Amino acid sequence: MANSFLKRLDSFAERSGNVLAILPLILVLLQFSIVLMVYVFSTGSIQLQESLQYINAMMFLGGAGYTAFKDEHVRVDLFYSKFNIRQKARTDFFGTLFLLVPFLILFWHASVPYVLDSWAIRESSVEASGLPFVYVLKSTLLLFAFTLTLSAAADLVRYGRIFFGGND
Amino acid sequence: MDMSTILTITMFLTLVCLLMTGFPVAFTLAGTGLLFGGIGIAAGLMDLSFLEILPNRLFGSVIRNELLFAVPLFVTMGVMLEKSNVAEELLESMGKLFGPLRGGLGISVTIVGALLAASTGIVGATVVTMGLLSLPTMMRRGYDTSLATGSIAAAGTLGQIIPPSIVLILLADVMSNAWQQAQLNKGLFSPVPMSAGELFAGALIPGLILVGLYILYQVVMAILKPETSPAIERDTGEDATGLYRKLLLALVPPLFLIVAVLGSILTGIATPTEAASVGAIGAIMLGASRISAKMVRVVLTSLLAIVALLLISSTFDLRMAREVVPSSDKAAFGAAIILTLLFTAGLAASLWRTHQSGVLGEVMRSTVRISTMIYAILIGASLFSLTFRGIGGDEIIENMLHNLPGGQFTAILIVMLLMFVLGFFLDFIEITFVVVPVVAPALLAMDGTYGPIWLGVLMAMNLQTSFLTPPFGFALFYLRGVVPESVPTTAMYKGVLPFVIIQILALIMISVEPELVTWLPNLLFKD
Numbered sequence: 001m002a003n004s005f006l007k008r009l010d011s012f013a014e015r016s017g018n019v020l021a022i023l024p025l026i027l028v029l030l031q032f033s034i035v036l037m038v039y040v041f042s043t044g045s046i047q048l049q050e051s052l053q054y055i056n057a058m059m060f061l062g063g064a065g066y067t068a069f070k071d072e073h074v075r076v077d078l079f080y081s082k083f084n085i086r087q088k089a090r091t092d093f094f095g096t097l098f099l100l101v102p103f104l105i106l107f108w109h110a111s112v113p114y115v116l117d118s119w120a121i122r123e124s125s126v127e128a129s130g131l132p133f134v135y136v137l138k139s140t141l142l143l144f145a146f147t148l149t150l151s152a153a154a155d156l157v158r159y160g161r162i163f164f165g166g167n168d
Numbered sequence: 169m170d171m172s173t174i175l176t177i178t179m180f181l182t183l184v185c186l187l188m189t190g191f192p193v194a195f196t197l198a199g200t201g202l203l204f205g206g207i208g209i210a211a212g213l214m215d216l217s218f219l220e221i222l223p224n225r226l227f228g229s230v231i232r233n234e235l236l237f238a239v240p241l242f243v244t245m246g247v248m249l250e251k252s253n254v255a256e257e258l259l260e261s262m263g264k265l266f267g268p269l270r271g272g273l274g275i276s277v278t279i280v281g282a283l284l285a286a287s288t289g290i291v292g293a294t295v296v297t298m299g300l301l302s303l304p305t306m307m308r309r310g311y312d313t314s315l316a317t318g319s320i321a322a323a324g325t326l327g328q329i330i331p332p333s334i335v336l337i338l339l340a341d342v343m344s345n346a347w348q349q350a351q352l353n354k355g356l357f358s359p360v361p362m363s364a365g366e367l368f369a370g371a372l373i374p375g376l377i378l379v380g381l382y383i384l385y386q387v388v389m390a391i392l393k394p395e396t397s398p399a400i401e402r403d404t405g406e407d408a409t410g411l412y413r414k415l416l417l418a419l420v421p422p423l424f425l426i427v428a429v430l431g432s433i434l435t436g437i438a439t440p441t442e443a444a445s446v447g448a449i450g451a452i453m454l455g456a457s458r459i460s461a462k463m464v465r466v467v468l469t470s471l472l473a474i475v476a477l478l479l480i481s482s483t484f485d486l487r488m489a490r491e492v493v494p495s496s497d498k499a500a501f502g503a504a505i506i507l508t509l510l511f512t513a514g515l516a517a518s519l520w521r522t523h524q525s526g527v528l529g530e531v532m533r534s535t536v537r538i539s540t541m542i543y544a545i546l547i548g549a550s551l552f553s554l555t556f557r558g559i560g561g562d563e564i565i566e567n568m569l570h571n572l573p574g575g576q577f578t579a580i581l582i583v584m585l586l587m588f589v590l591g592f593f594l595d596f597i598e599i600t601f602v603v604v605p606v607v608a609p610a611l612l613a614m615d616g617t618y619g620p621i622w623l624g625v626l627m628a629m630n631l632q633t634s635f636l637t638p639p640f641g642f643a644l645f646y647l648r649g650v651v652p653e654s655v656p657t658t659a660m661y662k663g664v665l666p667f668v669i670i671q672i673l674a675l676i677m678i679s680v681e682p683e684l685v686t687w688l689p690n691l692l693f694k695d
Contacts, residue, residue: 021532024240024539025519028452031241031445035438040481040504043489056240057231063540072537073192073544076593078640080190088190095191099199103551106202106219114223137231141223144547 002157009154013069016147020066023059027052050131057140065147068155089162096155104149111141171211176561179204183552183602184593193598194541197548205555214558225550230543234441235341235364240539241444242334245429245451247531247538249422250297252455252522255284257418259301265415267400271390273311274319274397277302278382281323282330282375283422295324295643299650312396313655315389318663321643322382322670325632328596329625330375331368332430332447335596337440338542339624340364342600346608347620353613362620364440365433369689370621372434374629374678381670421457425450434692449515452528456518459525463518470514473507480504542597549601556606566610576614580623583607584630591634595642599631618682625685626678633671636664 030052038044067073080091115138124132183200187193208214230236249255259280266272277298284294298320306316328335344362351359390397429447432438438446457467480486484500493501522528556562569579590599604627612620635642638661648657678684 017533017536018529020536021529024244024532024535025528027237027240028244028445028448031237031441032449035442035445036477036508038442039438040477040486040508042481042485042487052234052237053232056237059240059536060540060543061231063536064544067537067540067544068192070537073194073541074595074597075190075192076187077190078593078645079188083190091189091191095189095195095199099186099191099203100195103195103198103202103548106551107222110220111223138223138227140231141226 002161006154006157009150010069013066013147013151013154016062017066017070020059020063023055023062027055027059030055046125046127046129047131050125050127054131054133054137054140057137058143061140061144062147064144065151068148068151086163089159092155093159093163096152096159100148100152101156104145104152107141107145108149111145115139115142172213172560173564175204175207175211175213175559176556176564179556179559179561187593192544193594194544194548197545197552197598197602201548201552201555205551205558208555208559213560214555218558219551219554222551222554225554226547229345230546230550233341234439235337236543236546238337238364238439238441238444239334239542240535241441241448242332242337243535243538244531245444245447246334247534248448248451248455248527249284250293251527251531251534252451252458254418254422254454254458255280255297256301257458258283258422259298261411261415261418263302263305263400264411267309269390270394270399271386271397273302273306273309273400274315274386274389275383277306277319278323278326278379278386281326282379283426284327294327295321295646296650298324299647303651307652309400310398312393312663314659314663315396316663317647317651317655317660318665318667319382319386321641321647321660321664322636322667324647325635325643326375326378326382328632328635329371329378329628331371332426332433332440332443334542335600336367336371336624336628337364338597338600339604339628340367342604343367343608343620343624346605347612349609350612353609363693365436366621366689366693367624368430368440369434369692370625370685371628372430373684373688374625374674377677377684378629378670378674381674382667385666385670421454425454434688436693452522453515453518455527455531456521459521459527463521466514466517470511470518473511473514477504477507477511480507545597546601549598552602553605562606562609565606566613569607569610570614576611576617579611579614580617580626583611584626587627587630588634588637591631591642592637592640596628596631596635618686621689622678622682622685626675629671629675629678633668633675636671637668638664 034048118135118138123134125134186196186200205219209216259276262276263273266276281298303316303320327333347362348359425447429443432443433440453467456463480500480503484497486501486504488501572578587599587603611617611623617623638644644660
């Protein structure tokens with residue numbers, strides 16, 4: 001049971017990475033188009049400019065779980081790199097349990113009302129001609145909480161089994 | 169000692185200890201912040217609402233922060249240049265050109281390191297790439313192992329101080345906030361901002377001084393101790409003209425790209441974010457032309473189209489939304505549209521080519537991970553600093569720095585030493601997000617400082633020195649991983665020491681002569 005749970009979470013993380021990879025490309029192309037518009041055709045669009053925020057936010061908030069799955073959240077590896085598998089599992093299990101999970105609880109607790117408030121008033125951009133979807137932009141915060149929660153769940157199972165699993 | 173002071177000190181010590189376990193920095197920062205937030209609430213120093221404003225804080229200063237868009241864009245550019253073997257070709261052809269000179273290989277390594285400044289700005293990546301590329305050649309040709317490893321480690325860290333580098337963008341963001349806060353604290357209610365462009369301009373001359381001193385050291389070694397840096401026989405069958413051609417082909421495109429990006433920022437034409445997108449597009453096209461020779465013509469045509477576009481837009485008024493549009497402008501507009509389409513076709517072909525070879529996907533996935541990693545630290549650090557402020561840590565640090573005997577000089581010296589030591593454990597990004605916001609407002613508020621640009625460059629160079637210093641320096645740590653076992657670690661330490669001395673010399677130079685930093689930004693950005 002635990003195995004298929006872990007596999008499903010891992011394959012979700014992997015696939016989310018493939019989907020998210022389109023975002024930096026869009027970001028590059030969009031920002032470059034804006035540069036062409038501004039510097040060559042002397043026009044600009046606040047909506048286009050603001051859409052960059054949405055794409056960027058989706059990328060780095062949605063990418064949190066994927067990056068964790070690929071183990072690319074930077075570590076101080078002075079000692080960690082010399083640890084054996086079990087010692088590494090110990091760090092990751094207890095770190096996730098006592099540092100990451102409490103943080104995620106705070107994050108959910110603080111950001112859900114924050115996002116709901118924004119949805120309730122269908123919050124719009126402060127710029128008069130900006131995008132009227134600020135509630136969507138704020139909702140991207142939940143992507144961070146969501147993907148990291150999945151990753152933390154997977155890690156607790158993964159490293160817990162190694163650490164408590166004995167000698168196999 | 170009162171409660172706040174004890175908590176502040178314990179908070180920092182706990183953070184350092186927890187980081188040592190190797191758990192990811194971003195989450196350790198967040199978890200420690202929350203833990204001490206809880207203690208602060210229990211002790212009655214702050215209440216929960218202080219932590220609950222986190223989403224609002226993240227929305228305002230992270231999600232909506234336009235300067236930080238430059239991060240994924242510059243990462244795309246750096247990773248693309250890295251994955252399309254631009255560095256390899258550069259090092260190879262430079263080595264062949266300068267190799268026949270004594271000390272030539274070492275000089276090539278320094279120059280390539282400086283040029284790769286546009287790369288991802290993470291010390292590890294550059295040092296590892298350079299180590300893998302150049303060390304085997306240097307050792308095979310009889311270079312002194314100390315000199316070779318020292319040169320590579322030092323060159324690998326140049327990328328941080330020479331603009332456009334990602335860590336300077338992050339530092340600019342933090343430093344600019346600190347500067348505004350310092351001015352507000354002094355009662356100036358319309359604070360003067362500091363831009364990333366200004367920090368770039370400030371870092372340029374000190375960075376070039378370092379490059380110059382590194383090269384000078386290589387030359388001196390080649391003259392005084394010729395046996396350490398032998399010349400390399402030119403391979404028979406390769407004539408000099410062919411080499412020059414190859415070098416030009418390897419050197420000019422990336423150099424042109426970097427100069428265009430940096431130039432447009434320094435001259436104030438474009439914001440770092442805008443320039444970074446141009447850099448990323450340029451890197452994609454460069455990558456395409458490296459993957460297939462057929463693409464070279466397509467890329468050159470697109471480049472011509474862009475140049476023509478810029479010429480047209482500087483001669484004619486292309487705004488079509490005016491009341492009366494002269495027919496010459498209409499014709500120019502039509503031409504501009506055609507040129508844009510031509511360029512778009514070239515770009516589409518480049519994207520397709522890089523996509524087919526698998527490089528594009530790899531670059532973009534890597535960009536997601538690196539950018540997310542940086543942003544995650546920023547998120548963790550936000551919670552950490554919320555708590556830190558909540559328990560009154562910032563006032564404690566400020567009072568401490570203000571009450572030091574010797575005033576501003578001692579304060580800066582102590583902060584620099586502290587950052588130097590922290591540089592043994594933490595990377596540039598973490599120190600920027602955690603330490604700089606705490607100390608910079610206090611330092612900037614003191615009388616007689618030379619302003620945020622100078623302080624930023626001093627901090628950047630200080631950290632860069634720390635990464636080089638044995639036995640803990642990051643650069644050495646990464647280099648050890650790619651250097652063969654037969655090279656003793658002590659040889660690496662010995663080799664890097666002269667470079668550490670050069671760094672300290674340069675640090676003293678910019679401390680004694682702040683004009684070296686402030687002259688260029690003043691020239692470029694102040695009317």
